Amino acid sequence: MTESNTNRVNTKVLADFKVGVDNVIFSVDTKQNRLLVLLSKRKEEPFQGYWGLPGTLVRQGESLEQAAYRILAEKIRVKNLYLEQLYTFAGPNRDPRESPHSFGVRYLSVSYFALVRFEEAELIPEPSNNITWYMIEKVPQLAFDHHQILQYGYQRLRNKLEYSPIAFEVLPELFTLSDLYQFYETILGNNFSDYSNFRNRLLKLGFLLDMGIKVTRGAGRPASLYRFDPVAFAPLKDKPMVFI
Amino acid sequence: MTESNTNRVNTKVLADFKVGVDNVIFSVDTKQNRLLVLLSKRKEEPFQGYWGLPGTLVRQGESLEQAAYRILAEKIRVKNLYLEQLYTFAGPNRDPRESPHSFGVRYLSVSYFALVRFEEAELIPEPSNNITWYMIEKVPQLAFDHHQILQYGYQRLRNKLEYSPIAFEVLPELFTLSDLYQFYETILGNNFSDYSNFRNRLLKLGFLLDMGIKVTRGAGRPASLYRFDPVAFAPLKDKPMVFI
Numbered sequence: 001m002t003e004s005n006t007n008r009v010n011t012k013v014l015a016d017f018k019v020g021v022d023n024v025i026f027s028v029d030t031k032q033n034r035l036l037v038l039l040s041k042r043k044e045e046p047f048q049g050y051w052g053l054p055g056t057l058v059r060q061g062e063s064l065e066q067a068a069y070r071i072l073a074e075k076i077r078v079k080n081l082y083l084e085q086l087y088t089f090a091g092p093n094r095d096p097r098e099s100p101h102s103f104g105v106r107y108l109s110v111s112y113f114a115l116v117r118f119e120e121a122e123l124i125p126e127p128s129n130n131i132t133w134y135m136i137e138k139v140p141q142l143a144f145d146h147h148q149i150l151q152y153g154y155q156r157l158r159n160k161l162e163y164s165p166i167a168f169e170v171l172p173e174l175f176t177l178s179d180l181y182q183f184y185e186t187i188l189g190n191n192f193s194d195y196s197n198f199r200n201r202l203l204k205l206g207f208l209l210d211m212g213i214k215v216t217r218g219a220g221r222p223a224s225l226y227r228f229d230p231v232a233f234a235p236l237k238d239k240p241m242v243f244i
Numbered sequence: 245m246t247e248s249n250t251n252r253v254n255t256k257v258l259a260d261f262k263v264g265v266d267n268v269i270f271s272v273d274t275k276q277n278r279l280l281v282l283l284s285k286r287k288e289e290p291f292q293g294y295w296g297l298p299g300t301l302v303r304q305g306e307s308l309e310q311a312a313y314r315i316l317a318e319k320i321r322v323k324n325l326y327l328e329q330l331y332t333f334a335g336p337n338r339d340p341r342e343s344p345h346s347f348g349v350r351y352l353s354v355s356y357f358a359l360v361r362f363e364e365a366e367l368i369p370e371p372s373n374n375i376t377w378y379m380i381e382k383v384p385q386l387a388f389d390h391h392q393i394l395q396y397g398y399q400r401l402r403n404k405l406e407y408s409p410i411a412f413e414v415l416p417e418l419f420t421l422s423d424l425y426q427f428y429e430t431i432l433g434n435n436f437s438d439y440s441n442f443r444n445r446l447l448k449l450g451f452l453l454d455m456g457i458k459v460t461r462g463a464g465r466p467a468s469l470y471r472f473d474p475v476a477f478a479p480l481k482d483k484p485m486v487f488i
Binding site (some may be wrong): 092 | 256257258259261262263286301302303305306307308329331332334335336350352354403406407461484485486487488
């Protein structure tokens with residue numbers, strides 16, 4: 001094994017792989033307008049003591065999704081966690097364990113993505129306190145190529161916000177249009193869109209229901225509370241549309 | 245190895261994998277309005293003699309993309325082939341070689357996707373004549389879970405047509421709006437959209453250039469020739485938009 005691995009190019013020998021799953025779990029703290037990502041501190045080599053995406057290696061008889069949910073169940077309790085496959089990273093030399101001086105086996109990573117409701121997500125405490133939410137701007141140097149995986153996940157999150165009603169899965173049930181705009185801004189950045197264009201476009205799509213209730217936020221004028229109407233959205237589900 | 249593999253559930257033993265790449269290559273024959281997919285006949289077990297997506301197993305030192313391009317270079321010559329990663333399939337028992345009575349190793353498949361220009365794609369002849377374009381409606385029973393991979397690729401193609409200018413990469417340089425509508429209809433199905441809505445929406449996006457030339461197709465009235473204008477499209481590139 002070691003011998004054939006040192007002969008890396010022009011060989012027709014098949015590569016042997018272990019397969020890992022790595023989860024990019026985002027959340028938005030709507031009170032403080034912060035976009036967060038779930039990181040876990042590695043207890044073992046390689047990259048012991050580094051932060052990384054919560055992941056694990058796939059066991060015999062286990063599907064990729066089973067492995068991804070298994071590791072998350074050890075780290076976080078949250079309702080309605082739907083993982084979506086993100087991307088597969090598998091270039092040679094992405095893991096130091098691939099070295100012929102180590103195990104000499106390739107490590108492929110299939111990444112998964114989810115956005116969860118911050119208020120409902122409960123981190124599972126461990127003595128080593130090795131799981132936490134990081135603000136996206138303050139993510140430290142990560143293990144392996146996890147920074148690249150995180151960037152890929154962040155781009156997917158932005159795309160989903162632009163093309164799908166994912167925001168309504170994690171916003172509070174009732175929200176003002178300004179809350180919704182603020183949520184989008186927390187993820188997409190300041191001035192991602194003119195507020196009144198955003199407001200008009202969303203209302204025109206026809207699935208935001210005015211609840212006939214006004215609230216006052218801070219010093220602002222009273223604003224109407226809306227909710228997402230899944231019944232009005234159903235016929236639009238498979239139609240291409242943009243939200244911003 | 246065989247022993248531990250028979251103990252499939254509740255084991256903490258890591259699974260060993262071989263990794264394959266499978267390519268979903270689409271093309272549109274615009275003369276006959278047919279959507280085509282590239283299939284290859286398998287020369288070896290398992291599924292010997294069955295049609296399947298052109299794929300191969302990843303070798304030592306090789307990236308996934310390298311493996312995907314390597315196998316396609318043996319099957320087809322085409323300008324501007326850009327593969328895009330599609331999805332990773334890796335459930336246990338997706339490949340008969342996973343059986344403990346066979347190699348006892350899992351087989352993961354990373355699929356790739358491309359749409360190529362039919363006129364420029366040249367299949368590489370082999371004595372066994374084992375590569376061909378199949379009309380999407382006439383695809384036979386495929387090896388492994390390739391039908392599922394193909395369905396996933398077909399959905400990606402439809403999405404890309406709805407949200408990105410992929411059509412202009414493979415249409416002839418000059419086309420009428422009716423040619424463009426016909427291209428969309430070949431992929432998305434009859435009446436995917438009202439023709440005049442489609443026409444208006446596309447013209448409003450502002451990147452179709454009227455060449456000031458009229459042509460007559462069959463018995464129809466003379467129609468203007470357009471071309472896609474990459475300069476007008478550039479500022480829109482990262483803006484979410486829908487084409488239908």
